[in-house]
Amino acid sequence: MCVMRAVVVREFGGPEALELAEVARPEPGAGGVRVRVEAAGVNPVDAVTRAGVLAGAGLMARREVTGIGWDVAGVVDAVGPGVTGFAPGQRVIGLRDRLDVDLGTYADFAVLDAAALAPVPDGLAPHEAATLPLNGLTALQALDLLDLPAGATLLVTGAAGAVGGFAVELAALRGLRVVALAGQGDEALVRGFGAEWFVPRDVPDPAAAVRELVPGGVDGAVDAALLGVRALGAVRGRGAFVAVAGGSEPVGLRGIRVANVWITADGPALAHLARLAADGRLSLRVADTLPLARAAEAHERLAKGGLRGRLVLTP
Structure with a gap:
């Protein structure tokens, strides 16, 4: 079994509930794409997921391990059956908006539906691109x-x-x-x-x-x-x-x-936004980048407020 690192929650709570664990590397099923994560944006929805708000509202099932993270920028690592338009080695950004899967984008690898991904134009660095999807x-x-x-x-x-x-x-x-x-x-x-x-x-x-x-x-x-x-x-x-x-x-x-x-992943719309950003018509603001192991610190800073731009985690 191939393993990877992922930030997960076993018991809902504050930032201290975030754990960097070794888990099985996910495999892309039909219509799925596995992305080697280069950057993952940190958003308020990640904090409410960690705290159990989404599970408490019935928006996601309670599970033994809950992955965190919606935004991702990285490189296609593998594609599942039926995927066209994406190939290994391609730079992409995407939005993991499905709450019925175990792992999020705070990880070494993430699997998303192909329809939730968009190619990254030249000129956008991964940590910048990861602030765009959500x-x-x-x-x-x-x-x-x-x-x-x-x-x-x-x-x-x-x-x-x-x-x-x-x-x-x-x-x-x-x-x-x-x-x-x-x-x-x-x-x-x-x-x-x-x-x-x-x-x-x-x-x-x-x-x-x-x-x-x-x-x-x-x-x-x-x-x-x-x-x-x-x-x-x-x-x-x-x-x-x-x-x-x-x-x-x-x-x-x-x-x-x-x-x-209520946000919906949309690859073509995301591709349009990425092109606007690459052309300098849409501002991508990065407050800071931190390694994946410091996810709890990122959530503490998010809770304090006052950020202009997004915090970004990098594996």
């Missing part, structure tokens, strides 16, 4: 749910964060006029992403502040900061509102169309 696809799919035309106005809360930053940049590329809500010190950052207006996140009434800038309210909102009803008031009647998964999905008052974006 947050980039979440932002893209949130904007797709809103379905706003060019020239429409959009509020993005948490605009300096990983999802929010991508949402501002992608919205600007679509010709949307963006109001960015973020920390006072992040105004230059979010304007650099393409925001036309800025609202400090500590204002007493975010909706009123947005309406001062856009009379009548914005056409839509991406609520990456999980403000819920406090952001809904900024949206005009019969507008659109998308809450990021885990956030409060408010009642669609005043005819507002409300949805919650």
Whole structure:
């Protein structure tokens, strides 16, 4: 039996529950691709998985060993039956969005569905590319749910964060006029992403502040900061509102169309995002890189907050 290292949880808990263990190297089944991991992004969903929140909510089965990690960048190591378009030696990025498998991307190798992978364009380093899948696809799919035309106005809360930053940049590329809500010190950052207006996140009434800038309210909102009803008031009647998964999905008052974006792996969409990043039109922000053995430290730093960019683990 071939073995590898993987970060797993045997008992749900805090960062100390993360264990670097030797496990059987997974084999790709039909439609699967085994990736030799070069970098794995560290995301809040990894922390809630570790803590048992997903299992407690019935979103994943309780098992003896739970793997951690969704984002991956690496090199194709082997392909399963029926896979076309990927071959050993090819550089890829991907999103492991299946919760019914034992291991995650915090590992030496990871197996993903071929449909969840995309080739990596030249010019993107693995530790940079690993910050893109989960947050980039979440932002893209949130904007797709809103379905706003060019020239429409959009509020993005948490605009300096990983999802929010991508949402501002992608919205600007679509010709949307963006109001960015973020920390006072992040105004230059979010304007650099393409925001036309800025609202400090500590204002007493975010909706009123947005309406001062856009009379009548914005056409839509991406609520990456999980403000819920406090952001809904900024949206005009019969507008659109998308809450990021885990956030409060408010009642669609005043005819507002409300949805919650639950991430879905999408290889072609990820390839599009990767090309935008390689062309310098989408910003990939790495807060720091740490070896796989320091996964617990990465989760401690994630819990403290204040990061600009993603922490990345490297085997």
